[in-house]
Amino acid sequence: xxxxxxxxxxxxxxxxxxxxxxxxxLILSRLxxxxxxxxxxxxxxxxxxxxxxxxxxxxxxxxxxFRYYTFALLFVxxxxxTIFLFPWALKFNQLxxxxxxxxxxxxxxxxxxxxxxxxKGALQWD
Amino acid sequence: xxGSFLESNVIFQEIYCVLAxxxxxxxxxxxxGLLPVGYDWIGFFIAGFAIMFILANAFMxxxxxxxxxxxxxxxxxxxxxxxxxxxxxxxxxxxxxxxKLLMKEDIVPNGADKPVHTLAPIVMLAPxxxxxxxxxxxxxxxxxxxxxxxxxIVAVSGMITIAIFMAGWSCNNRYxxxxxxxxxxxLISYELPMVFSMVGILILTGSLSLIxxxxxxxxxxxxxxxxxxxxxxxxxxxxxxxxxxxxVEAESEIIAGYHTEYSGIKFALFQAAEMGSILVSGAVVxxxxxxxxxxxxxPGPIWFLIKVYGFVFLMIWVRATLPRLRVDQVMGFAWKxxxxxxxxxxxxxxxxxxxLGDMExxxxxxxxxxxxxxxxxxxxxxxxxxxxxxxxxxxxxxxxRSREILVSEFDPAGREVLT
Numbered sequence: 001x002x003x004x005x006x007x008x009x010x011x012x013x014x015x016x017x018x019x020x021x022x023x024x025x026l027i028l029s030r031l032x033x034x035x036x037x038x039x040x041x042x043x044x045x046x047x048x049x050x051x052x053x054x055x056x057x058x059x060x061x062x063x064x065x066f067r068y069y070t071f072a073l074l075f076v077x078x079x080x081x082t083i084f085l086f087p088w089a090l091k092f093n094q095l096x097x098x099x100x101x102x103x104x105x106x107x108x109x110x111x112x113x114x115x116x117x118x119x120k121g122a123l124q125w126d
Numbered sequence: 127x128x129g130s131f132l133e134s135n136v137i138f139q140e141i142y143c144v145l146a147x148x149x150x151x152x153x154x155x156x157x158x159g160l161l162p163v164g165y166d167w168i169g170f171f172i173a174g175f176a177i178m179f180i181l182a183n184a185f186m187x188x189x190x191x192x193x194x195x196x197x198x199x200x201x202x203x204x205x206x207x208x209x210x211x212x213x214x215x216x217x218x219x220x221x222x223x224x225x226k227l228l229m230k231e232d233i234v235p236n237g238a239d240k241p242v243h244t245l246a247p248i249v250m251l252a253p254x255x256x257x258x259x260x261x262x263x264x265x266x267x268x269x270x271x272x273x274x275x276x277x278x279i280v281a282v283s284g285m286i287t288i289a290i291f292m293a294g295w296s297c298n299n300r301y302x303x304x305x306x307x308x309x310x311x312x313l314i315s316y317e318l319p320m321v322f323s324m325v326g327i328l329i330l331t332g333s334l335s336l337i338x339x340x341x342x343x344x345x346x347x348x349x350x351x352x353x354x355x356x357x358x359x360x361x362x363x364x365x366x367x368x369x370x371x372x373x374v375e376a377e378s379e380i381i382a383g384y385h386t387e388y389s390g391i392k393f394a395l396f397q398a399a400e401m402g403s404i405l406v407s408g409a410v411v412x413x414x415x416x417x418x419x420x421x422x423x424x425p426g427p428i429w430f431l432i433k434v435y436g437f438v439f440l441m442i443w444v445r446a447t448l449p450r451l452r453v454d455q456v457m458g459f460a461w462k463x464x465x466x467x468x469x470x471x472x473x474x475x476x477x478x479x480x481x482l483g484d485m486e487x488x489x490x491x492x493x494x495x496x497x498x499x500x501x502x503x504x505x506x507x508x509x510x511x512x513x514x515x516x517x518x519x520x521x522x523x524x525x526x527r528s529r530e531i532l533v534s535e536f537d538p539a540g541r542e543v544l545t
Contacts (some may be wrong), residue, residue: 003131007270010174011259011278014269017178018255021186022248022395029228029391038390039231049235049299050386068311071457075314078465082321085472086277089328092476093483093490100480107469114465123461 070122074114081110134337136266138173145169177269181258189401190220196401196442203446223394230390235298238387242296247388247395250289253282254403261409262337264419264426275336276328279410280321283365286403287313290374290384293396297387305383308453309374313365315460320361322468323354326475326504327414330497340418344494348415350501353471353508355415357464359440362407364460367400369445373453408437467511471504478503 032038049056088095088103117123133139139155146169147159161169194209194217201208209216234243260275262268272278287310294306328334330350331342348355364371375383385396412418412433419426451459478500483490492500 006170007131007272010178010270011256011272013171013174014178014181014256014259015252017175017182018252019248021182021255022251025391025395026244026248029232032228033232038229041231044236047233047236049237049297050381051300052381068307068457071311071315071461074461075318078318079321082318085322085325086328086334089325089472090332090334092329092479093332094488097480100476103476104473107473111469118462123458 070117074117074122077113078110131271134266134271135268137177138269141173141176142166142169145172174269181269182255185255185258185402185406186398188405189398190224192401192405192438193220193223193397195438196445199439199442200446203443227390227394232390232392233387235387237298239296239298242292243387244392246289246293246296247392247399249292250286251395251399251402253285253289254399254406256282257403257406258409260336261406261413262340262418263409263430267419267427268337271335271337274334276324276334276339280317280324283403284317286365286399289399293388294384297384299387301380301382302384302386304380305374305386308380309367309384312367312371312374312456312460315457316361316364316371316464319357319460319464319468320365322465323351323357323361323471324414325472326351326354329472329475329479330492330500336413336418340413340420343417343420345497345501346415346417350497350504351415351471351475352501352505353467353474353511354504356508357468357471358411358415360464362411363441363444364456366404366407366441368404368441370448370451371456372450373456376450404438404441405434408434408441411437463515467508470507470511474504474507475500 029038033040051057084106085103088099092099143155143157143159145160146166147157147161148155159169197219198208198216209219212218212222234240257279259269260272260278262271290309290313291306294302294304294309297303327339327347330347331339333339333342363369367374373379375385380386385393388396409430412430416433416436418433419430421429421432424432479490479492482496482499483492
């Protein structure tokens with residue numbers, strides 16, 4: 001148990017370090033801006049969002065054609081399946097025939113839904 | 127603070143031994159200990175921090191080396207010289223780049239969501255560094271040996287999706303938004319086959335710890351799981367937004383994708399995260415499929431580096447060779463080909479292990495011949511799947527239809543312009 005906590009403690013410290021590395025570079029850049037090594041001049045045209053050099057048309061965050069949400073829905077379904085697959089795979093070598101057949105049936109039910117989604121055109125671009 | 131972790135982790139144990147002494151560091155340690163009794167946790171902290179410091183610096187240095195080697199090698203592939211002015215053979219080019227980017231103005235566009243805009247590079251770089259925590263670089267050279275190592279890698283590298291979306295959304299720029307939408311869609315699509323292809327390895331090893339995965343490889347898993355290797359390689363190069371799948375930042379379509387509005391040090395952080403992740407993915411591939419640090423004659427870490435750079439070279443080679451795919455092709459490839467293929471891989475591996483393995487004391491074991499047979503079955507089913515898919519696509523070829531639809535992503539009138 002001690003082992004467990006010491007390892008996750010190290011990961012927790014590493015998280016802090018991993019956040020510190022990019023933060024320190026951002027702070028360094030900010031400091032260089034303060035001592036005028038790095039320029040910081042405001043210009044209305046320069047701060048315009050880049051759209052190939054012309055002025056931005058329309059309001060910010062305008063509507064757009066979003067074609068990916070069916071993929072996102074399917075992803076959620078199949079990602080949950082991963083949660084079931086990983087423990088099954090880990091214990092596979094201790095399972096008998098029942099474990100194998102059970103997972104096959106589970107995947108077949110899933111495949112049914114997948115084939116249905118494909119036939120309905122959820123994987124098609126339009 | 128003793129146990130299997132401390133005994134297996136060589137560097138950690140050395141430092142901890144010198145600092146805390148034999149009282150805490152176990153029998154193999156003979157040092158007195160620099161710290162007073164009862165302060166062994168400081169030694170633990172410093173020993174851990176030393177390895178973390180090495181890892182974080184190696185990550186950034188590796189990214190710099192990758193930038194140089196990619197530009198140089200791409201130059202060679204395209205029959206030009208590549209960078210050769212800064213330092214000998216242009217070796218100092220990445221340092222010059224980072225200095226230049228430090229001196230550049232940091233522009234946040236009008237109407238942007240400033241906190242998210244600043245946070246995005248941090249969210250991008252931190253997980254990329256964090257993945258190195260569980261990777262074993264040699265026998266006994268690692269930071270931690272989590273018992274959920276593989277799951278940790280999947281979970282942490284999944285954070286990059288959020289960073290890409292944050293970057294694209296915060297900029298108030300249409301192209302950045304398009305890029306991030308594509309990025310999120312592509313990353314989640316290719317994550318599935320990638321994760322499913324790991325399941326075959328889990329069946330063979332029975333452990334999520336990366337050290338156990340390496341130790342279980344009597345035969346490198348590239349020979350036992352060729353189908354999983356192919357899927358994993360394609361999935362990785364899509365997760366990294368590398369060239370056949372770099373629709374996320376396709377410069378001829380959407381300027382630079384999600385980091386269009388980033389300049390100066392924030393841009394450098396995005397680049398460092400991308401370049402470093404390639405090395406980290408190389409390390410994951412080497413650990414999972416190429417037997418990690420093990421090899422004849424040379425010491426472990428050097429073998430590991432050779433394998434990682436073999437992967438990196440392959441990535442650069444692919445970039446120099448293949449053109450970019452279209453959005454619908456990329457998504458279709460993930461969902462209609464790779465995902466079924468990875469499911470077939472799970473089934474074939476499971477079935478062949480089930481049939482070939484012999485039960486001993488309630489656990490199924492396979493010897494080397496069995497493993498090679500599993501590999502042969504795997505390879506044959508990969509070829510069968512490829513032939514089947516080729517036959518299926520030939521009969522259902524849709525001609526140039528998709529291209530018209532793609533143009534309509536930007537402009538509904540594009541359909542008429544094109545035809």
